[in-house]
Amino acid sequence: MAVNFNMGFAISLIFVVVVAGVSVVTAESPKEVIVKTVKGQKVCDQGWECKGLSKYCCNDTISDFFQTYQFEDLFAKRNTPVAHAVGFWDYKSFITAAALFQPLGFGTTGGKSMQMKEVAAFLGHVGAKTSCGYGVATGGPLAWGLCYNKEMSPSQDYCDDFYKYDYPCAPGAQYYGRGAIPIYWNYNYGAVGEGLKEDLLNHPEYIEQNATLAFQAAMWRWMTPVKKGQPSAHDAFVGNWKPTKNDTLAKRVPDLEPL
Incomplete structure (x- = not known):
């Protein structure tokens, strides 16, 4: 492809x-x-x-x-x-x-x-x-x-327990799509957070609260x-x-x- x-x-x-x-x-x-x-x-x-x-x-x-x-x-x-x-x-x-x-x-x-x-x-x-x-x-x-800047009607919380050791889902957190190039799932929030040195795994809502961070997350994915x-x-x-x-x-x- x-x-x-x-x-x-x-x-x-x-x-x-x-x-x-x-x-x-x-x-x-x-x-x-x-x-x-x-x-x-x-x-x-x-x-x-x-x-x-x-x-x-x-x-x-x-x-x-x-x-x-x-x-x-x-x-x-x-x-x-x-x-x-x-x-x-x-x-x-x-x-x-x-x-x-x-x-x-x-x-x-x-x-x-x-x-x-x-x-x-x-x-x-x-x-x-x-x-x-x-x-x-x-x-x-x-x-x-x-x-x-976010998914309007998420159908699930996008928590994948397969990654519970590397990227455990935070209590009450929902990992639906957010950002300029939307991020989904706990493991993606965890990886992007590590790349940007932001605690996105525990606070995925940061992406929909901060436009600079939302653009940075998209750029990090573009570059990585x-x-x-x-x-x-x-x-x-x-x-x-x-x-x-x-x-x-x-x-x-x-x-x-x-x-």
């Missing part, structure tokens, strides 16, 4: 030229870019948005090409009266969440074109997973992304393989994953074309 990525959202993104240097501050870009060479490799720090001397921080950051008005245009229906998470999702939460992963390559891998495509693909998944639009909805179904031996969505998308012979024979190959 091919690894597909939903690119259904059309996003108009702006190319921004960033001048390289040891410390660069311009009127157009007030960020200070710190550049160093560590073990022969160029690494950079761009402050709060891409911090920690990473090779990825030498590229444009997400806010250079994806800004508030574009987020508002993309998810224009999210705060309409019929939406179910009015006032929850916003650009600040998205860009704050992304700051945790940009030093790791999220939206900062490759050239500008690849960076923009990855952000578009990620938001395409987010929009599709949280849309309350239908085929006849104004603007089409993809215009209604981020309508939800689901199973050993599988690529993360990020690695498959940016070309870090090279299929083995067995992958190719099983028709597991990257497919970055729109669905």
